């Protein structure tokens with residue numbers, strides 16, 4: 501498990517935003533993630549491309565998840 505920081509996909513509201521996932525909820529509450537996890541980015545500029553990212557990926561489209 502690796503620590504996930506603000507600005508990284510694991511704490512971005514677009515990470516896997518089009519489906520519900522207990523794994524993503526756990527990442528958001530613990531700020532830790534298995535780096536083998538891949539999920540789709542739902543950002544409007546990426547979703548049409550079906551971009552897959554890891555919890556430690558990131559981009560300027562980062563939107564922080566609402567505090568749990």
Ligand code: SF4
Nearest residue numbers: 509512541543559561
């Ligand atoms: S690629 Fe950018 S917009 Fe998509 S989940 Fe990661 S930080 Fe968020």
